[in-house]
Amino acid sequence: MPTRRRALLILAALAGLAVVSLALALVAGSVKVGFADVVAALLGRDDGVAGEIVRNLRLPRALAGFACGGVLAIAGALLQVLLRNPLADPYVLGVSGGASVGAILAILLGAGVLGINVASFIGALAAMVVVFGLAHGDGSWTQTRLLLTGVIVASGCGALVALMLAVAPDDKLRGMVFWLMGDLSQATNPLLGLAVLALVVGAALPFARELNLLTRGADIAQTLGVQVALLRRGVYLAASIATAAAVTQAGSIGFVGLIVPHLVRLAVGNDQRVLLPASALAGGSLLVVADTLARTLVAPQQLPVGVLTALIGVPVFLFLLTRDAKARH
């Protein structure tokens, strides 16, 4: 029996987890800053080097990471509902493929950070429009058709990226590979990401019970009072634009959007009223922890954060999956 009380308890626990992960990100790093100093820096009482590092380097990066992780996770959860497929992720509809083509092209042409961001955002939107147009061309819309169109556009983008990697000069390859694996070191302004996260959560929550119905099938949802066509379009647009924003900021970070909604679903069930905000909190936390590890494990060298999200996510996921299988029998 779903209750508001249970939902609030779960979300409070996950909010606690998010705070812990952010604290960890502020404390950890090559320059040792104690917890008391972090608090002092956040309150603006520390004007020294430690305060600068916490306020100007670690905090923006941690918040940007949290926003990206949260956005990717909720976008994944939304697309799993839209496609009624637990294997869907934010990238399945080609959004990240389009962003990658844009970003890699910009790097190849020698653009700066801003140019790369703009190009990847345009690429993401272009892919979104192409997939939507092709899948929706004759007015009908089936999940299979949308999924297939997305997968094909994504693989087309993959081929273009591979082509550009093959002809790229050696000095640009490293930047390209890091972008493709996801990298938060360029994410210095968390405001956009946090705003997108707040917008998506705020837009999705009023429709959460209708999204529950959508997981049962479009016709059942329609006969139970959901305006299915409008809702599906809204979900598609919200998830795609959110993904585009996250990918633009941090590159295509894998696994967060697929695994986090799954983890949350296995732990708390498939009620979107809980699942959507819980995914946002858990996804944000996971990415903050992964990014903290990425910049501390082999410091001063940094690892691509996408590698860490996969290394953390895969074993946790497999553990929960086997536990779930046992519980059912």
Place this chain on the structure above:
Amino acid sequence: MSPTQMAGTVLETRQLTVGIGSKVFCRGLDLQLHAGERLAILGRNGAGKSTLLSVLAGLRAPLSGDVLIAGESYPTLGARRSALVRGWLPQARGDAFASTVLETALVGRHPHLDRWGWETEKDAAIVRAALAAVDLTAFEDRDIQTLSGGERQRLAIATLLAQQPKLFLLDEPIAYLDLKHQIAMLELFDDAARKGAAVAMVLHDPALARRFCDRVLLVYGDGEVETGPAAEVLNADRLSDLYEYPLAAVESGGHVSFIPK
């Protein structure tokens, strides 16, 4: 109140023509279904029964003509208010995600809750009563993906009962069910009709249609349809025509059955 509502007309079609592409299943159908009435829809496979039912449910647009529920069209009522009037039992179901039996039946309460509302104890009581009515009381916490076909079908019926519609549109409600549960479910809809609901169901057994329905709608598949009182229309000659197979009527214990010759 409009005249149709005063007369207790729950479902009305006016010159309804239903088809897919160039294939027409039903031409110019004028049908009125009143509160308390039970209608059986019979026809061969592929004759268009389900398509007709989905048009009646507002899920698909007719080629021409109108469908009115409680005197109003689906677009006028809107998705939400329509859901308070008509309930639909689909023929096929696919469950993409794990979910418990109780949670699944609770979705039937959706049209009765406001946007930010959560299911209350009253909703839970209605849903538990519905689960009891379909003999699934002990299944509350079971994962729907572990249910048998018949159990899943009864859960779908419980979800529909929890919705408490005034019009039941049922696409093969007794598919997958054993004989005991076939009769039990038909008696449930009988009961709903006695309490004032209108019921239209696609059936494949003319004997059960004759026993549990007041009227029948025969769908011949070529655009021809025929309606009438069940006891009159359902005879061996007409059914042999409908199914394109010779049938014989057999009477036993006050019930008429039709067996293939």
